[in-house]
Amino acid sequence: MSETKIKINVPVMAELVAQGKQTEWLFWVGSAGAFDDRYKKVTRSFAQLLTYFEIDYAVLGVEESDSGDVARRAGNEMLFQMQAMTNIQIFDSYNIKKIVTCCPHDFNTFKNEYPDLGGHYEVWHHSQFLQKLVKEKNIQLNTGLFKDNTIVFHDPCYLGRANNEYEAPRDILNLIPSKKVEMPRNRSSALCCGAGGGQMFKEAEKGDKEIFIERTEEAIGTGADIIATACPFCMVMLTDGIKYKNQEERMRNYDIAELLSMSLGL
């Protein structure tokens, strides 16, 4: 096994089309994937996985814009539809048929809501995409990287309840040699991280507690030292929760793409 580094040049849709190439997949990075410092690492991990699995893909790069999900759920339907229709025009101009994204919110709105505005695509969340790949390629992991760790998975609302996908992320985690535990509120009973519906961008209303603290405490209670998730919003909230509870020494949070990429030695 050679340990040389390979430089990844992320393919951009406009450049490929200029060369007359059509790709199979659009990797939709999403606003958080492109701009949030923590989630940029997840985007990089997923790009590594796309390269490793030799996927024919491209990103929109500077042509990408916000999906509009936050705007819609915060009540700004006008802004959502402007974003959606602009995005649909771009997708259609590149003849895009299949989309994969790490963001459950964008996944949900592309899959369930863009069709109302004329955008019909085959949309995959990266957990489902990776689940299919590791199965097809019969990936077995024998890394000892996480063998002493206990991983707990936090279900993102827009992957789980919203779209009924509970097993794909767990299937990825189950490949990784490590101990797995569940929170008392898991799968369809999972407690929200507190970021959805625009909450991440505003002050919380008056109450006894912040939702992300309630959820982080539940995760801490399982004895896990890794909180795995599959959503940029959940990532932000749980990172804050770990800091708030002074667990940074003991506990970390990762996206499933990062855990898989690390386990593959990428």
Added chain:
Amino acid sequence: MIQQLIFALVLLITFTVFGFTMRRIFYNFKFTKKLPLTDIAKRLKVTLKVALGQSKIFRFPLSGILHALVFWGFMVILFGSIEMVIDGLSGTTRILSVLGPVYTILIATGDVFAGIVLISILVFLFRRLFAGVKRFYGREMKPVSKADANLALVLILLLMVTLLGMNTYYLADAHVTGAAVKGTYPLSALLAHLVGNTAEVHIHFWHSFHWWGHILLIFLFANILPYSKHFHVFMSIPNVFVSRISPLGYVDNMDSITQEVRLMLDPQANIEVSDEAPPKFGVSDAEDVTWVNYMNALACTECGRCTSVCPANITGKLLSPRKIMMDLRARMKEKGPGLQKEGLGYSDGKALLGDYITEEELWACTMCNACVQECPININQPSIILDMRRYLVLEKSAAPAGLNTVFTNIENNGAPWQFSPQDRMNWAEDLYMNNV
């Protein structure tokens, strides 16, 4: 004969009052917004599973199993109630026994279920009165809400007591007179032993007492229900049928906005511009909701499963999904008569948004859909919450400051944060991987 006449009169009064109440409640649908009802086959499937199969109620196992037993019991017992109406009008005794084995099975099942329902109701009453179950409390659970719940339980309890009493004295009566027994009564047969020594005349009396008691309670119950949260008994099954069947993450598209956006993006677009006044965006009062929203409100039985899993409520915020449904129902009840008299332009100076539901409640929602997931009859609480947010944003520009910043950023930079779109590929700089 005189008994039949009295029965017919009571039945007539029951139906008249019931019809009057129904008309008053259902007339309000006229003021709500249209929404097409599609996928009938899928809806039937959902109704079979969620309503008749009670699939979602088991998410709370103890109360779930007991509720399912009560529900299935009601379905079987209903058969006997229909027979009582026929008997009462025609002066017959257990007329449906002509159905033979089917009758025997249904009546025997109903008799056993009467006991099961009775015990379940006792457990429910205990939980309501003494067990301190958290979801039975809350800001919206006023003393009248609690009394309403307990009254319904007591009525059902009395219904079961009179049903068993009727069956028991029917058997005792047959025993002393030597008449043939129509149907089989496994539970009442046991009870009949206990009253075996009663004098014949008393047996007659107690049979009539329980028979009339049971049927009159049914009539009373039916007419109290529409004024109670237990209207649920009538509305739940239809509510499941008309409930949203799209994935929980889906949000209804606002078609009135789509037209405007298409014009903005392409002014030359061939879109018919109507001369009518632009529609009001979102919901601020009861008549702005869709008919399905109103149906949801009528079917809600205030069980509080939604509120008990709401992240905002759990962490002490004002939002309670149950309260949203109760508020909509109460507001429609308050405004309905005025709307019926004066039409859609009617105003009483109050509104659902503001006088019932505050902005603070609306903005606390994370749109996580835990409430929808939990509702045993597929009520969709966030749909109203979002439509009220839409009113606040689109009609009043009244979003919280943080969200206004997000809107501006998305408009200007295509992202919720203030980053340049030119930096969208920064994440891909110096990206390497090991050659494994």
